[in-house]
Amino acid sequence: MKVYKFGGASVRNAEGVRNLRNIIDDEQNLFIIVSAMGKTTNALERVFEGVQRGDREKSAAEIARLREYHAAIIDDLWHGPTRLERVEALFAELDRVAAETQYRAADAELWYDTIVAFGELLSTTVVSEYLASAGVANHWVDMRRALVTQQRHKDASVDIDASAFRLLAEVEGAAETIFVGQGFIGGAPDGTTTTLGREGSDYSAAVVANILGAESMSVWKDVDGVLNADPKTFPDAEQIKELNYLDTIELAYSGAQIIHPKTIKPLQNKNIPLYVRPFGDKRKPGTVIRGTSAPVTVPILILKKDQVFLTVRSRDFSFVLEEKFATIFSLLERYRIKTNLIHNSAVNLGLCVDNSWHIDEAVAEFRDEGFDVMKVEDMELLTIRGYTDELLAKYGYTPKVFVRQTTQSTARIVRKK
Ligand SMILES: Nc1ncnc2c1ncn2[C@@H]1O[C@H](COP(=O)(O)OP(=O)(O)O)[C@@H](O)[C@H]1O
Numbered sequence: 001m002k003v004y005k006f007g008g009a010s011v012r013n014a015e016g017v018r019n020l021r022n023i024i025d026d027e028q029n030l031f032i033i034v035s036a037m038g039k040t041t042n043a044l045e046r047v048f049e050g051v052q053r054g055d056r057e058k059s060a061a062e063i064a065r066l067r068e069y070h071a072a073i074i075d076d077l078w079h080g081p082t083r084l085e086r087v088e089a090l091f092a093e094l095d096r097v098a099a100e101t102q103y104r105a106a107d108a109e110l111w112y113d114t115i116v117a118f119g120e121l122l123s124t125t126v127v128s129e130y131l132a133s134a135g136v137a138n139h140w141v142d143m144r145r146a147l148v149t150q151q152r153h154k155d156a157s158v159d160i161d162a163s164a165f166r167l168l169a170e171v172e173g174a175a176e177t178i179f180v181g182q183g184f185i186g187g188a189p190d191g192t193t194t195t196l197g198r199e200g201s202d203y204s205a206a207v208v209a210n211i212l213g214a215e216s217m218s219v220w221k222d223v224d225g226v227l228n229a230d231p232k233t234f235p236d237a238e239q240i241k242e243l244n245y246l247d248t249i250e251l252a253y254s255g256a257q258i259i260h261p262k263t264i265k266p267l268q269n270k271n272i273p274l275y276v277r278p279f280g281d282k283r284k285p286g287t288v289i290r291g292t293s294a295p296v297t298v299p300i301l302i303l304k305k306d307q308v309f310l311t312v313r314s315r316d317f318s319f320v321l322e323e324k325f326a327t328i329f330s331l332l333e334r335y336r337i338k339t340n341l342i343h344n345s346a347v348n349l350g351l352c353v354d355n356s357w358h359i360d361e362a363v364a365e366f367r368d369e370g371f372d373v374m375k376v377e378d379m380e381l382l383t384i385r386g387y388t389d390e391l392l393a394k395y396g397y398t399p400k401v402f403v404r405q406t407t408q409s410t411a412r413i414v415r416k417k
């Protein structure tokens, strides 16, 4: 079995779905993981925001746009006005969830998951039906039932042992040898829908590859492979032909958007190679990621956006690090705030963290606990692995730089956007 993952960009229009079919060609024994089409997840987040704020009109308008967007793709794929019953049913259910929810702030994450999961349910339904109509017999897998996750919403991890039986039963019980399942979503032990964190479809594919003992996993992207920087931010970026698991985890953890950080472990555990390949040209080799690789010889630049810089100071001037470290980090953990860089002095602890809905609540609690907190928004974290003096001079010393940390091999720069 091979696992193929198609991200939102690759199936953002009918041409992308036809291209997916061409990539599959006449392959058999394939598990295809598909993300929501184009920017659907962002739109569903806005549907959720409407529910959250009690603005039903906003939610309805967003759903209407999504309906049109999917309808246009379907009409294009089937060469004329076409209604797919299963797609209609999903939209009817989404309407119902968005309109009838007795929304409670305490359940924000649950409602978020319930709503945003529709993106992948829709995309896989369209892809599966299109493949069937194009002569590719396939089995649609409901990943809410196939993958058991933690009882945690919005950023759940998959329980691989608990999922294995279910996924294997689904695959072994099917007559078809091509499977189409949703990335990004799963089901909690209590039966509710969960999501695995934004851009989590790569991780879904890796879990499937692990459970099925796949010979390889390929993610089809809108770039030639892994480059030494995001070409959207650094136009001179060049392709890296091979990487090892360890370097890739470092890259992903530092914020390289090309691969979700949780993707590597399930692959590494079974030594499954990961290919990052361009969906625009199947013949190109892309980048291969596996246990060992030739060393990377170019510096790698990774920009993590949407960061907040918190400076936490103890009011009684006790050494923050030694006495208060545990309090600070358990509080951050409780609010599920992810820390990306720590900078400490005798009385201050500087924290570069991912922006989140809960920062202000955490800051309020820090203050209750006897800390002064300064919060600066619109920050970015630039990581340069294998930095040169020239790169450090270029990025490390501008007036917008708040913190600069260097080790022998890596520079990390917190700067204002
Ligand atoms: N180091 C990198 N190499 C290649 N692409 C990168 C890198 N860092 C960020 N990117 C960005 O990742 C994008 C592809 O990832 P993503 O959008 O998550 O794919 P998809 O959602 O289709 O799976 C590229 O368009 C590129 O802008």
Ligand SMILES: N[C@@H](CC(=O)OP(=O)(O)O)C(=O)O
Pocket: 006, 007, 008, 009, 035, 036, 041, 042, 119, 183, 184, 197, 198, 199, 200, 201, 202
């Ligand atoms: N659709 C989800 C999950 C995902 O992985 O998407 P993509 O493969 O397009 O990054 C998201 O946008 O976050």
